[in-house]
Amino acid sequence: MTSFRDTEGDRGCLRFVLAVPLLLFTLLAAYFCWTALTIRPSGTWDEEAYGGITLSCALTVGAAAAGAGFQLLPTVRRVMPWWVVSPVLLLGLVAGLRWMNGG
Structure with a gap:
């Protein structure tokens, strides 16, 4: 029989x-967001x-x-907190704001 401590491990x-x-x-997402923010058009x-x-x-x-879809999987939801x-x-x-305002 497994104990509570084994299950937590x-x-x-x-x-x-x-x-x-x-x-x-x-x-x-961080890489592509960085590229979206650092690209500057010449004109x-x-x-x-x-x-x-x-x-x-x-892409971001x-x-x-x-990532959000992965968090919605039942197995992931049971183990990982929502804030991750x-x-x-x-x-x-x-990236969405950048896309709307200057992309």
Whole structure:
């Protein structure tokens, strides 16, 4: 028979394993959000820069949606607290605002 202490140890290991994909989604979103914020068009004629900003913003929002979707899985919800998805959602929000205001 397993005790409560054994179950908590397994849950800690499962948290670590499930945190890896969420960390990867967050790092991916952070990279693309950084590129979206650092690309500066040379002028109104610079369509390539605007296209790069739009692409970076779209990839950031996609990675944020994937991270939020991962958090919605029942197995993940049981083990991970809800606030662990907040960094990737914040990055998605920043990229969405950048996309609307200048992409």
